[in-house]
Amino acid sequence: MQRDGNRNVTGQERVKVAALVSVGRHPVTGRPRRAEYDARAVEIGLSLATGGNLHLAHAGECSPESEAALRAYLGMGIAGVDVLQQPAGADIVPALEAWLRELGPRLVLCGARGETGEASGLVPFLLAERLGWSLVCGLAAVESVDGDSMIVLQALPRGQRRRLKVRLPAVVTVDAAAQPARQSAFGPARRGGLQRLDTPVTPDGDAQSWTTAPARKRPKRLKIVKATSARDRFKAAAAKAEGGGGQVLTGVSAQAGAEAILKLLREEGVLR
Amino acid sequence: MNDIIRRDPRTEWIARNRLHPEHDAVLARMGGSTPAAKWMGPNGIIRRNPHAVGFIGPNGVRRIDRSGAQTANAGASARREAAAAPTRRQIRIETPAFYVAVVADMPGGRLSAHDRDVLGLARQLADEDSAGQGAVLLVSFGESREDALGDAGVDRVVSFAGERFEGYAPEQRLTALGGVERQHEPRHWLFPDSSLGGAELGRRLAARLGERPATQVWQIANGECTGRGAAGATDVTRRLPRIVLALPECAEPVSESTHAAESIAPPAALPQALRRIEDLGAVAVDPSSVALAEAEFILSAGNGIRDWGGFHRAASVLGATEGASRVAVDNGFMPRHRQVGATGTWVTARVYLAVGISGAIQHLQGIQQCDKVIAINTDPGCDMVKRADLAVIADSSEVLAALVELVDGVKKEQRNAA
């Protein structure tokens, strides 16, 4: 739970917001679930558009397994999800584009990347390009929305933030920097509706020729020593790994201890 | 420099023969720049420098070889070592057959490790075509502070500087890339797949050009590339596309050659991009409100803290994010969302300063990914001290007070200087 950070949205109007959601996959067990980033995107959507102004769409198959995962989004307090039925191996972008054109939202929220399939994170970019809308990545929070622009906070590394003014309509992607998604409740998940929509299917030709395999472990990069003499190479290989007990200052004055700490803080560059 | 060692048996023989009339002269010639061990003083007395005599043997012991040969050789071996220190081949590609473009992140104007890996990958692609030699074209934004671009394997540099590329300007940068595309038509575009850097720009370019990129690529071989799919759960192998977004360590950085890194002029007359995103600048983030998992410098309190006021003051003076052990939270001194450890938050700070924390296993688990751990504790035997890179065994409140004083002093000095 993050209680700090200013995440209060001020000066909001009732804007039409869409969120694109996918079926995720648990990293440990591989079970279907709501995708982590998509759920965070929905969370931002809920903070912007309470009630019926948040529209969710999922493009893909609607098997019983994926239905349970989609219902987890409903459990966040969403009335319904439009399921654009697309078989496996279809290019979902045209279907989503058509859905968005029809809906005409001011803001489209997407998770930065899916958790199944190619998970290339391209969909928001393709949609923004084809629709000609603005695109912002790594959204941390939406501060305010008015008629044709919004002020958002973009997440930079290490908790830093950057304020952007973005012209609407816009597509934004959400990743780990945004607030975690709220709990999914059983009752709303059961009551909510999955509207299955038949949409034209565009096969994804490129992907036909790919081979997909379970991820192989990547080899750890070895520290390669460029040395011409065998002795140097041996010395480098046999050198004791660094570390193995740090420096312990016993019986020093508080002043001396503080100086040693300050020196390390400076070396690491964390002192501003 | 000529790195072939040529031996002259005659001079070596003279050097060994102390009685040879030319002995001294030869030694002086062979000794090169090493300080003379023996010379004629102003009064005609022979002076010797005992420090300059002999050489350091392989075991680090000074050895004196009265024959003089080794002393002379020391200079030679130094020269040989200088030659052996990996020299990079100088490579200049006059007329490249094609370009491989790399758009580097260059945080702070310098190549990141990730950038260098991607440049190494680009080098691989530029060199492997038997039909013609390609060149690596680095596209950089903002002012470059990197002075060794050539060592990273860059043949040509196009750099876009200027106010409109500053800050968050993906649209302007995309137009610039479009210009490069039109001018040079690179065979490949490579991007580091790093959030808020290449990951975004690469995908934007792919969408603009209508090219299907390969993302999260970690291996390229035989015209095929392998990238992670399904959030790291699968490997997708496909023919190498034009646009590749590569993960860190996708290739070895260039280490054996130096390239010209010639600047070429950016394409003139870029179309004016529609400015839909305006960067209003960085937001001052109070370190204490940064989420623990994201914080880079954490000052963490445990059961050993007596002076909580002093602790909070230290955190604010040092600009650190506050953390706490479970006990400190349980005892109500710190809020629950500040708890570090397996049952609290797993942190990834660059520096973790643990004050009065003995280091329960759950706590140590939570700080596994911290780069440097500093401990202030009164118990030298506790686990946190064993884990720490620097441990100060002293009263925590005194050390913190001293630290605050030091940092305050430094800040005051800076203010006075300014």
Next chain:
Amino acid sequence: MLDVVLPVLVLGALALALLGALRRIGLWRQGRPSPVSVLGGLAAMPRRYLVDLHDVVARDKVFANTHVATGGGFVAAAVLLILVHGFQLESRVLSWALIAASVVMFAGALRVAARRRNPPVRLSRGPWMRLPKSLFAFASGVFLVTLPTAGVVPASFGGWALAGVLTLVVAWGIAEMFLGMTWGGPMKHAFAGALHLAFHRRPERFGGGRSTGLKPLDLGNPEAPLGVGKPADFTWNQLLGFDACVQCGRCEAMCPAFAAGQPLNPKKLIQDMVVGMAGGTDAAYAGSPYPGKPVGEHGGDAHSAIVLRGGHEGGRALVDAETLWSCTTCRACVEECPMMIEHVDAIVDMRRHLTMEHGNTPNKGREVLENLATTDNPGGFDPASRMNWAADLDLPLMSARGSADVLLWMGDGAFDMRNQRTLRALVKILRAAKVDFAVLGNEELDSGDVARRLGDEATFQALAARNAATLAKYRFREIVTCDPHSFHVLKNEYGAFGASYTVSHHSTFISSLMEKGRLALGEWTGGRVTYHDPCYLGRYNGEYEAPRKALKGIGIKVVDMERSGFRSRCCGGGGGAPITDIPGKRRIPDMRMEEINATKADVVAVGCPQCTAMLEGVVGPRPEVLDIAELVAAQLVAAPAAAQRAKKDVAEEVAA
């Protein structure tokens, strides 16, 4: 004159009381239906009152006698009053009986008054403070007006003035006793309490039985409410149960969360439910508040939300969410309640609504419930690593064996490094006793205890169904576990889903092994040992003896704490309380450790992974916390010696 006024008074009051009763019944009937046997319940009621309820009341001997005198006197007096003065039955005997009853009642009222002079804090004040006076009024009034009927004084004694005064006194008494019983007042407990006993939702609790498993929600029916969101979502007999509360505060005195300054007071909670049922605010409540929450700010009615969505921002409703999340489900309040009210059921019902409708389980609740749904354990560990702790033990797997005498249920402690020590000790004991046992290994899932107590009935039922399906594949005589929470759930809560097993806590199993002489054990030579009763073993399942027997078996003389046995205080680890983590003034385990320290024990024996974790989390210096299995395993004598001793036993037997 009295013989004209009194019948009117008595019969009029009776009629009004009847009206009140109808209104009260109407209030209860706002609740949802509940299947109870009306006639059977009414028939069983006197026995339930006189035996079961009185057993609980009699824990306070003095007050039990007081209540027998007052209550018994009143019931007799009331019946006779109706006969003698209401229906004017001319009978000397009845009149004398009435006089006697009123005297007994008066005597009782004296004790009540004495207790009210300087009442303990747990007692509510307010209207309850006037109760002794009302009792006096009734008893003395009835006594005096019956004197003429009994012929002690002439009918015209005292004239109309005295008759008028007497009428007023009797009227006061009758108003409090008859009208108060049904229109609301301290005496409401007599009417509602009697019916509550008759229509109790857990009739198994009477006659020495035990019923502690939570009642399942019907998830198959999309119309059925998910838990309790408004007072009318309770079943009618639950509402009736709330009305039976006498505000004696015994629950408050036992509640660990209340003692720790967390915002929960079981008595106030029940009173708030009464407020909610009838509509209004809690301003009239005159007992201890929820710690840190002033009285008078909360209110509601039967058809509005008990807890507001989104916490404090939207104002206040009947109860704040953190009140409900403070409960450790230790059942100390239920155990102590003389009215046998089911506080824990009510709290879990309301939690179910918060989790399954609001999706608002505080703090780590969200994470834990998500982990349970996706990884089958609360910690989010890889379910395939459940057996890693026993990599070197070569434990027999059920999937390979198909059957075994004993199924060792490991519980989620298998992922916890501390509990792994306990599990290893237990395995050592089982091996030493040559028990034919096997484990489910990675097939085992979390029992669902935490999910259920955090209100996530859906996750609980899913886990239960999958566990039951796994267990159905294998043949075993009994399940043994060192986790009382799994023990309780497997034993008492899976039954509702058609899966019933013989389940033993490891302490029970070890003590039976000792009785059978299958363990060769040395003598404990350490220091003083005290034993902390886990709630889910003790109060939930009545097992207080076996752990003590097991400890005795290795020569430990347990020094009991002041609160032990059925009055043992919770460690603070139950009901998901460490997960929801509601702040209080102190921590429950710290309080418990103080009680342990008071025994000057060097070791505290425990029988639950939760208790171990909570008590070990207390900052030292403190006694060592060791599981019974660890203590016993440490005393296992090496096998050859055991064989020798066994041989010697045989030799002695032969010699004898």
